[in-house]
Amino acid sequence: MKILVINAGSSSLKYQLFDMENGDVLAKGNCERIGSGGTITHKRPGKENYYAEVDLPSHDDALVLVLDLLVSEEYGVIGSIDEIDAVGHRIAHGGEKYKQSTPIDDDVIAYLETIVPINPLHGPPAIKGMKACRRLMPKTPQVGVFDTSFYSNMEDFRTIYPIPYEYYTDYKIRRYGFHGTSHRYVSAKAAEVLGKPIEELKIITCHLGNGSSITAVNGGVAIDTSMGFTPQEGVPMGTRSGSIDPTVIPYIMKLKNFTPEQIEDLLNRESGLLGVSGVSNDNRNVAKAAAEGNYRAGLAIKILVNSIKKLIGSYVAELNGIDALVFTAGIGENDSSLRSNVCAGMDFFGIKIDEDANSNAPSGKNVNISAKDALVQTLVIPTDEEYMIALDTAKFC
Numbered sequence: 001m002k003i004l005v006i007n008a009g010s011s012s013l014k015y016q017l018f019d020m021e022n023g024d025v026l027a028k029g030n031c032e033r034i035g036s037g038g039t040i041t042h043k044r045p046g047k048e049n050y051y052a053e054v055d056l057p058s059h060d061d062a063l064v065l066v067l068d069l070l071v072s073e074e075y076g077v078i079g080s081i082d083e084i085d086a087v088g089h090r091i092a093h094g095g096e097k098y099k100q101s102t103p104i105d106d107d108v109i110a111y112l113e114t115i116v117p118i119n120p121l122h123g124p125p126a127i128k129g130m131k132a133c134r135r136l137m138p139k140t141p142q143v144g145v146f147d148t149s150f151y152s153n154m155e156d157f158r159t160i161y162p163i164p165y166e167y168y169t170d171y172k173i174r175r176y177g178f179h180g181t182s183h184r185y186v187s188a189k190a191a192e193v194l195g196k197p198i199e200e201l202k203i204i205t206c207h208l209g210n211g212s213s214i215t216a217v218n219g220g221v222a223i224d225t226s227m228g229f230t231p232q233e234g235v236p237m238g239t240r241s242g243s244i245d246p247t248v249i250p251y252i253m254k255l256k257n258f259t260p261e262q263i264e265d266l267l268n269r270e271s272g273l274l275g276v277s278g279v280s281n282d283n284r285n286v287a288k289a290a291a292e293g294n295y296r297a298g299l300a301i302k303i304l305v306n307s308i309k310k311l312i313g314s315y316v317a318e319l320n321g322i323d324a325l326v327f328t329a330g331i332g333e334n335d336s337s338l339r340s341n342v343c344a345g346m347d348f349f350g351i352k353i354d355e356d357a358n359s360n361a362p363s364g365k366n367v368n369i370s371a372k373d374a375l376v377q378t379l380v381i382p383t384d385e386e387y388m389i390a391l392d393t394a395k396f397c
């Protein structure tokens with residue numbers, strides 16, 4: 001069985017074609033600058049990459065190009081588009097309706113259109129991607145896999161903000177959570193690595209990348225998570241502030257005479273690691289500057305570490321203890337120094353890592369970095385959201 005996974009962004013379209021017999025990626029790539037030029041990078045394992053600058057006015061054009069490449073004599077990996085058994089779409093927001101992955105039909109698209117106001121950045125491109133696939137591959141089943149659905153069992157007292165209740169009933173302002181596909185994948189993988197049924201485990205998963213979130217998983221069910229109404233809440237990120245005192249926002253707006261768009265920009269694109277360090281949004285650059293003695297870079301990292309620790313502590317309290325702590329995504333998988341700083345001084349919780357195992361953890365592998373006498377298993381698990389989407393999609397074939 002072959003599954004094509006599509007992740008449509010505002011000006012990009014990422015794709016991966018899986019052979020589900022063995023989980024192999026047959027081809028993957030990315031169309032970028034859709035609507036303002038266009039490029040494509042197409043990769044096949046063990047073969048030379050293909051890169052081209054092409055005119056891509058729309059997501060439809062990008063998808064036509066991708067499908068052409070997948071079957072092309074020179075760069076293709078399948079004989080015909082009919083070999084694709086189903087298409088899985090990464091959808092950031094499923095609103096309150098989609099509690100699990102769902103076959104896409106007119107009703108699903110119509111519902112997703114109604115929630116664009118609460119998902120303005122990711123909703124429209126995802127809808128464009130789905131519509132393009134349905135037009136170009138009308139007989140192939142399409143499945144939506146929602147980042148929010150992993151959180152659909154979160155209890156009301158963890159999702160409702162303490163503001164007048166009507167803002168929830170009238171405008172659906174509540175906590176939804178994001179990165180669910182990644183947290184779902186790594187928590188399941190952690191159970192597999194530990195050789196225990198996930199139903200018996202309490203796990204805290206730290207997805208730390210350019211965007212970051214932390215999730216408490218009890219018996220395979222996400223009970224709380226750090227991102228809320230949008231992917232802004234929680235820990236500081238590359239350019240996002242994460243949680244701050246909400247009164248700072250109107251205060252800055254009045255001080256600077258900012259419009260809502262300007263303050264959104266400040267909090268989404270100029271804050272986080274970039275805003276505090278003044279160096280970069282990229283953790284590698286900030287860590288390097290910190291190591292060279294740059295005060296603001298060091299401060300940015302300390303704020304990030306402290307914020308992660310506070311969330312882990314609060315989730316240990318909510319879960320009444322944990323069995324496993326998992327690090328994943330660009331920072332979580334690769335930055336051993338950050339992992340060490342986060343885990344330092346948490347032996348009270350049973351979290352204790354083996355510093356050698358941590359600093360020597362090979363990249364791209366599932367690694368247990370716990371100290372021998374640790375009560376909590378600390379793991380590094382590479383995330384694979386696309387494969388999780390393919391697995392969900394395959395269930396509908």
Ligand code: AMP
Nearest residue numbers: 209210211282283284329330331334335
């Ligand atoms: P992601 O969004 O998951 O691709 O993660 C991107 C983040 O991971 C960036 O801030 C990178 O600087 C960070 N990252 C990637 N590799 C490393 C590394 N070897 N050491 C530290 N940070 C890294």
